[in-house]
Amino acid sequence: MARSLFLFDMTFWLYLASLTLYVAYLFARRPAMAFAPAGHPAEDFDERDGAWATQLGQVATLVTVFGWMVNTAALLTRAFERLEHSGTFAPWSNQFEAMAYVSWAIILGYVLLELRYKIKAIGAFVVGIGFIAMGAASLLPYRYQTAEPLVPALNSYWIYIHVSVTLTSYAAFAMAGGLGVMYLFKERAEQRGSRSRFYAAFPDLETIDELGYKAIMIGFPMLAFGIILGAMWANYAWGGYWSWDPKETWSLIVWLIYGAYIHARMTRGWEGRRAAIYAVFGFLMVIFCFWGVNFLLSGLHAYA
Amino acid sequence: MNSRPETLSEQDTPQTPAPGVGWEEFSRELVEFFASIKLAMFLFLFIAITATIGTVIQQGERAETYIQEYGEDAYRWFLRLGFTDVYHTWWFTGLLGLLCVNSLTCFYKRFPAVWRSMKQDKVSVSLAFIKGMKQQAEVVVPGTKESIAQQLAQHYVGKGYRVLAKNEAGEVTLYATKGVMGRVGAHMAHLSATVIVLGGLLGSYYGFQEFGVCLEGQTYHIPRGNFDLKVDKFWIDYHENGAVKSYNSTLTVLESGETKITKTITVNDPLVYKGIWFYQSSYGDAWDQIEVARVNIKDKQTEKVVKTIDLEWQKEQTLSDLNLKLAMTDFVADFAFNSTEKKVYSKTIEHANPAIKLTVNERSTVQATPWIFYQFPDLFEIKDSKYQFELIGYKPKKYTGLQIAKNPGINIVWIGCTMIVVGITLSSFIYHRRLWTKIIPSGASGVTVHVGGTTHKSQIDFQKEFRKLTEKIRTLEA
Ligand code: HEM
Secondary structure: HHHHHHHHHHHHHHHHHHHHHHHHHHHHOHHHHHHHOOOOOOOOOOHHHHHHHHHHHHHHHHHHHHHHOOOOOOOOHHHHHHHHHHHHOOOOOOOHHHHHHEEEEEHHHHHHHHHHHHHHHHHHHHHHHHHHHHHHHHOOOOHOOOOOOOOHHHHHHHHHHHHHHHHHHHHHHHHHHHHHHHHHHHHHHOOOOOOOOHHOOOOOOOHHHHHHHHHHHHHHHHHHHHHHHHHHHHHHHHHHHHHOOOOHHHHHHHHHHHHHHHOOOOOOOHHHHHHHHHHHHHHHHHHHHHHHHHHHOHHHOOOO | OOOOOEEEEEOOOOOOOOOOOOOHHHHHHHHHHHOOHHHHHHHHHHHHHHHOOOOOOOOOOOOOHHHHHOHHHHHHHHHHOHHHHHHHHHHHHHHHHHHHHHHHHHHHHHHHHHHHHHOOOHHHHHOOHHHHHOOOEEEEEEHHHHHHHHHHHHHHHHHEEHHHEOOOOOOEEEEEEEOOOOHHHHHHHHHHHHHHHHHHHHHHHHOEEEEEEEEEOOOOEEEOOOOEEEEEEEEEEEEEOOOOEEEEEEEEEOOOOOEEEEEEEEOOOHHHHHHOOEEEEEEEEEEEEEEEEEEEEOOOOOOOEEEEEEEEOOOEEEEEEEEEEEEEEEEOOEEEOOOEEEEEEOOOOOOOOEEEEEEEEEOOOOOEOOEOOOOOOOOOOOOOOOOOEEEEEEEEEEEEEEEEEEEEOOHHHHHHHHHHHHHHHHHHOOOOOOEEEEEEEEEOOEEEEEEEEEEEHHHHHHHOOOOOOOHHHHOOOO
């Protein structure tokens, strides 16, 4: 147990370091012309960055990737500890492990996003959420952090897939929430006509908006799949696929909220600012579904 | 390359309104209303909001529980609004029904256009149409319109586009499209809601769910399946630290005395026979039976324990040295007496006041059947007996709790679920892209290529793709 806890701890510090680096990257000096002309493609951020910013950005990426690898190692170590102690593999079998897994998924998502779009400014927001998730996990009391055996109802191969799919969808929604916050920051700066170099590293509003939408379009089918896997599990374990237990109801509520979002985007006026606010709101609902339900409401899933 | 003139546009052609408020207009308005995305958004959010009620207020509790927690007035409102069983109220069901109607109407209204665009699509467009698009470019390259069109078409096909072309006197028009499956996926998702609801209804009308408390060694008749179920064995496995690892029942299905199937079920591993599922759902201590009772036999005069014996359920023991025959013939977990029927019964299933019934036969002269209480050892005394009996402990008999269910709608529900996941996934990862290209001869030996494109989402990826495309066009030559 100690070994995985040490690695989780290390992950926490690495994510803190990478968050700090991304924030420093935003504040680093870069040539003033940097504001992207409206509507123009948001590539070649490297060219806009000054020497300092470029180097900070590179270090930030390296630290993030390293942190993610340590996070991976921590989860794997925990998986083997679970195999020894409690006969399952899944390193997402209690609240602590679930949080650590969610931050793993968020950071993985972010690294892929950076690889593909090369926009480092997003790191300050999205790595921030991954860090907070990891931090909140470390704040849990020790007895929640250990790999206690699962109660029989949860001890099944369904937990591998149902829980991981659902948690991954939460990570996608976290990404969208972070991008929503970023959008709102940038929009305010533009409205004030700010020319601060801080915002110069941000991609244009349209790109932030689109990326947020993409994140939700990944989370939405995943959550649907996760909920359905839960229903199949319930049908297998308890003889009913849907029992309106608070957790499953809340995940449905979250899904419906995002369902409204994707349809709203097809009507006028639901892009940009409104969509950003909505994505933040949706993410708050995800947090409630993930944390609040376990601690405030009762039901089959309140296993933490 | 086939060229086919454009006949169908995506938008519904505006129909001339019928005079007055005829049926036609009314039904059109109705379709309009039920196919509207606004209604869909309203339903999504309204269902989400009302669904929270049942997670905050406990569902299906007894009246006292609500009155105690919320007061009587609130409880009356709860009843009126159905808040004690939100998910089965007429209005909540109605909302789900409306969502089905909404998505079906949407399918009915919009799918034909998607279908047509799979078969046939818009080739002829005006130059202004292309220039008006968000992504558009104009490139002059050397070559003839035919050869450039040929090369471009090959390029599109290489990128997975389906290409339609039209060669006219002054220009060639190319239409390239890809990813219509994304939209088909969305419509698959729209049908799925209704499929799931239908499966659910079927299950709730023709299925059942029951809970059975069963004891090892007993056989139970399952009337709905017209067969018998025998519980051969029930046991619990523990982890090293004493936590329960699993609980298991070995079950045998008998049909007119003949063994059909034997299986050990455990949580997450049910037995299925003739469409009826038997789940290991819970376990507990039986309230009307125990395995062994430990009884102290005291001499009344000396007040000394002369013997401690373990009595097995309904098995007589002979103690020749004390001249006694003893048997435990009954047990209740929470003693209560019904004075009208003169019957002893267990008030609850908790072991709150356990008692056993002894059948005592002493020196073949004294015969008695006293109830002996675990908590009140001195309550009963057998008059002529030499002895006093005390119940000092017992080993409860575990029952196995079986959930017995049949759901003929389940497979339909799973079909609907597959449709929803496949449909949403398709629509998330595949997006519908369309490119129009006009190649117009210009100057002495060159052509001007006008290209424009749309996507119904994922603008930034499309931007990138479009930029690469314009670069590619620049490199084209005769
Ligand atoms: C019942 C649950 C529903 C689900 C799971 C669902 C799912 C989806 C998805 C995943 C898309 C694709 C979105 C995109 O491409 O960005 C979509 C598109 C759409 N949805 Fe729904 N939807 C549902 C109900 C409804 C309802 C009730 C309406 C009523 C108007 C509706 C109207 C539309 C329309 C008009 C489109 C665009 C279709 C197209 O691109 O051709 N949806 N839906």
